[in-house]
Amino acid sequence: MITSRLLDEQLGSRVLLKAEGFQRAGAFKFRGAYNALSSLSPSARSRGVCAVSSGNHAQGVALAASMWNTRAAILMPRDAPAGKRAAAEGYGAEVITFDRYRDDREQLVERLAAERHLELVHPYDDYRVMAGAGTTALELLEDVGELELLIVPVGGGGLIAGSATAAKALAPGLRVIGVEPQASDDVTRSKASGRRERVQVGQTIADGQQLSTPGELTWPIIAALVDEVVTVSDQEIVAAMRLLFERCKLIAEPSGACALAALLGGKVSAPGQRVGVVLSGANVDAARFAALVSER
Amino acid sequence: MITSRLLDEQLGSRVLLKAEGFQRAGAFKFRGAYNALSSLSPSARSRGVCAVSSGNHAQGVALAASMWNTRAAILMPRDAPAGKRAAAEGYGAEVITFDRYRDDREQLVERLAAERHLELVHPYDDYRVMAGAGTTALELLEDVGELELLIVPVGGGGLIAGSATAAKALAPGLRVIGVEPQASDDVTRSKASGRRERVQVGQTIADGQQLSTPGELTWPIIAALVDEVVTVSDQEIVAAMRLLFERCKLIAEPSGACALAALLGGKVSAPGQRVGVVLSGANVDAARFAALVSER
Numbered sequence: 001m002i003t004s005r006l007l008d009e010q011l012g013s014r015v016l017l018k019a020e021g022f023q024r025a026g027a028f029k030f031r032g033a034y035n036a037l038s039s040l041s042p043s044a045r046s047r048g049v050c051a052v053s054s055g056n057h058a059q060g061v062a063l064a065a066s067m068w069n070t071r072a073a074i075l076m077p078r079d080a081p082a083g084k085r086a087a088a089e090g091y092g093a094e095v096i097t098f099d100r101y102r103d104d105r106e107q108l109v110e111r112l113a114a115e116r117h118l119e120l121v122h123p124y125d126d127y128r129v130m131a132g133a134g135t136t137a138l139e140l141l142e143d144v145g146e147l148e149l150l151i152v153p154v155g156g157g158g159l160i161a162g163s164a165t166a167a168k169a170l171a172p173g174l175r176v177i178g179v180e181p182q183a184s185d186d187v188t189r190s191k192a193s194g195r196r197e198r199v200q201v202g203q204t205i206a207d208g209q210q211l212s213t214p215g216e217l218t219w220p221i222i223a224a225l226v227d228e229v230v231t232v233s234d235q236e237i238v239a240a241m242r243l244l245f246e247r248c249k250l251i252a253e254p255s256g257a258c259a260l261a262a263l264l265g266g267k268v269s270a271p272g273q274r275v276g277v278v279l280s281g282a283n284v285d286a287a288r289f290a291a292l293v294s295e296r
Numbered sequence: 297m298i299t300s301r302l303l304d305e306q307l308g309s310r311v312l313l314k315a316e317g318f319q320r321a322g323a324f325k326f327r328g329a330y331n332a333l334s335s336l337s338p339s340a341r342s343r344g345v346c347a348v349s350s351g352n353h354a355q356g357v358a359l360a361a362s363m364w365n366t367r368a369a370i371l372m373p374r375d376a377p378a379g380k381r382a383a384a385e386g387y388g389a390e391v392i393t394f395d396r397y398r399d400d401r402e403q404l405v406e407r408l409a410a411e412r413h414l415e416l417v418h419p420y421d422d423y424r425v426m427a428g429a430g431t432t433a434l435e436l437l438e439d440v441g442e443l444e445l446l447i448v449p450v451g452g453g454g455l456i457a458g459s460a461t462a463a464k465a466l467a468p469g470l471r472v473i474g475v476e477p478q479a480s481d482d483v484t485r486s487k488a489s490g491r492r493e494r495v496q497v498g499q500t501i502a503d504g505q506q507l508s509t510p511g512e513l514t515w516p517i518i519a520a521l522v523d524e525v526v527t528v529s530d531q532e533i534v535a536a537m538r539l540l541f542e543r544c545k546l547i548a549e550p551s552g553a554c555a556l557a558a559l560l561g562g563k564v565s566a567p568g569q570r571v572g573v574v575l576s577g578a579n580v581d582a583a584r585f586a587a588l589v590s591e592r
Contacts, residue, residue, distance in 0.1 A: 245585070251541060289589075
């Protein structure tokens, strides 16, 4: 846990930061992937796993598979950043590319799983993945004790579904708030209407959260256990990234900074409260980080 | 302690990073300042302290004084970055400015100490400050156990004098290597000749290490206990900053990255060894960091 007196003074809350950038492979995603691999039968695990992802899930699955000494096949869009591909291959995964505009990625990965008898590891719509991701909140609560509010980024919903499940079991009175980018406010809208809404995803720097609808399995958990979901702008995210860098000496990728952005931007207020904030990952290359924080 | 398997694979050593950016006030300097304040008699401490610094020492002294509920007067050049001044004032220090080109800073701070009956806290040439700084190596060794090599940045020499004292007492066979920027190679030259050499300091991004000669009190300790001092270029420092950012998710200011730069740049080699690397601080604003890592 990382804390900062200056941050606390500025916000008027006691802020406890869970920095998942220091998690293996640089983001919380490894937790879910590793738990999914660990949950497989030995024979299923020995056949290997597959996933479709151009981001942190790819690296999480690749690393978890290498730790279990089994194969991973990762479908990635042909135009994925070279660094992301190299990272997955560095962990020993086989990377198979597809055309992000012409191919149906869900169909491709299901065919791959069937043809090669691989276990498909979904990035969020999988109870094993949610449970693994939820250890983020579990550890946070074990480390800091009592807490009044927990703020968690929301993309597909695996992190917040798992975290809310752990948090509400341990501390039923704890408020859990999700944060997503304004450009992809599907979960906010779904919470308002009470059913899974689908939105047109706009442009946002928060590339880990560009989803058009909540997960089929994550949504009922979010509906039941998450108290509120709020949105933040890209500008608010950049301000949080800059503050984390300068005050806390922490790196967050844009999606990783959105929970703190909600607090800084006044979207969530918790005067005098102890607030757990999940910084979900730190996989942003130095040049992109530099470009983002240089803009005012 | 922060470790990275990717870093270890790249270097062929087991690298154990001591990230002083997470120290209070963002750099190791707080350790020496706090120890100096703690060593004063109650009556001396209640009169207050003074220092001359535009950098991390100013913040360390200001914070230590505020923790001891006493006053600190800090002399800073008039053109010091506004953020540095605000940080010292934020800790409750009085900032007094001087003209870096026309005024004699040593004379000014001594007069200030005499006139106001303040205890002068030197940034390195003070055994209390060296001893405080040396807790960096003490903690590192306590955390990691056996070590074959310890690499430490060198500016005035307080950090390395204290660290080498602690390290050689605990592990006499441990090699201790200092690193300074090429543009300010006074300690390297002094080690070569066996006496305190004075150099013309050139331009370097490593603003914490722009000193023309080793300290009067730090030098004999460096001469006796430090095995070797090597230099690194600004380019090597930037490469280390970028790698720390991307691989380890750690922020280092230029001086803070120089010990790792020596290892990455092949100035120091330790194949198969366990190597402690002190990252001495992380006080670099986001815009400056962005500008540094964007240049190739």
